[in-house]
Amino acid sequence: MTGPTVSSPHEVTDLAAVTLLVHDRTRRVLGAFLGREQTVAGAARETGLDLRVVHRDVQALRRAGLLRVTREQARAGRPVKMYRAHADDLFVDARHLPQQAGEGQAAALDPLFHHAVAREFRRALSDFSPGWGLRVYATPDAPGFAVLEGPRSARRLSPLDEWQGPPARMLSGTPTAHLTTAQVTEVQRDLILLMRKVAEFSAANAGAGQPVLLRLGLAPLTEDELRNLHR
Template identity: 30%
Template sequence: MVVKDANAARVLADPDARRFLEPFLGRERSARDAAHDLGENLDRVLARVRRFLRVGLLCITRQEPRAGRAVKFYRTVADGFFIPYGATEFESFESWFVAEFARREESLALSVSKEALAWGASRGHHTVGKRVFRRADGSLGADFAFGPQDELDLLHPAAPAIAYTFAFTDLDHESAKDLQRELLTLAEKYGGRRGGQLYSVRLALAPVRPE
């Protein structure tokens, strides 16, 4: 379904709103089912459901009688949506793209830093800073550490499973495409798993262009 309504486009452009819509996408669910799926409070889900109904993204498929209020079941009005850039309120596609990921990036960075600080404190490290140095290959290194010599061994079995790094490397087009395929294969391998601790994983690749 191509979304033309500005209110519906505003909802679908919001990553948080999309998370609440996901349980109903292409399938029938009650609000209680969705709350269970999301691990969210039922009242929060119901508030989102009411908004989705107002903007025309959800419809009521049926009502199941019971003592008191009937249980309503919902489903998205289409099995998928396309939001044209022109239906959004963003000044440019670039600003939309940045806004889409900025909040997630901030949340990821905060989570990594909290886990790292807690791990460092448990190992007796209470002073944190940043080391700037030249690596063995001659490139510039800059990383956060607990002192000039005290690297945080995140690969230690008891360390939290966190990673946050940027790598700059010269690649020809063929090598860059190989890396692209490897990253997407990795995301597919681990994405969508259920039953454990929820993790945020960010994989990105882009050429560095002059401003």
């Protein structure tokens, strides 16, 4: 017994069409016409967008070949046009995507993340007792001393305290390591599970709680890139 036939998506290469597909609002408008007929007014109600904005987007999508008029409904005055997507499954090869797609958001998120981390760390420092700062202290092992950020007290730090610092509602780190392919896959899986966990918490909270930005990344480096980091 064979399974159902899966149709291949319609590949989009036209620059105007690609530009519309990478734009969030025009994607939302197009979504109202995927798999069904729809009017401009119906799409506006479904998306919650202004009717005039939807009308402009529909005309742009039509000119780009992403929408077509399927029929017209007669009524008193001008007939109502029914539209439908040219194809219900669209695909844009990454080679045809604008280079800046996604980069603008990342460029805005990175400074926002570092700003929020610094603000939270300053708050944690002001609340932390007996204080947190640079520690230089003697050790029995060579070279006879150690340097780290830590509390004023001379107590031995746990590995978690050494990693996180003062009690704070944030965590920022950029560790480098040599990992096998299997280990990279395992770490990647753990990061995906963490993102899913955060998404599940957020959905359950229904907008309540503290807004949080989670920034995760894992990327292979060349040996030259790693050496340059430590120069």
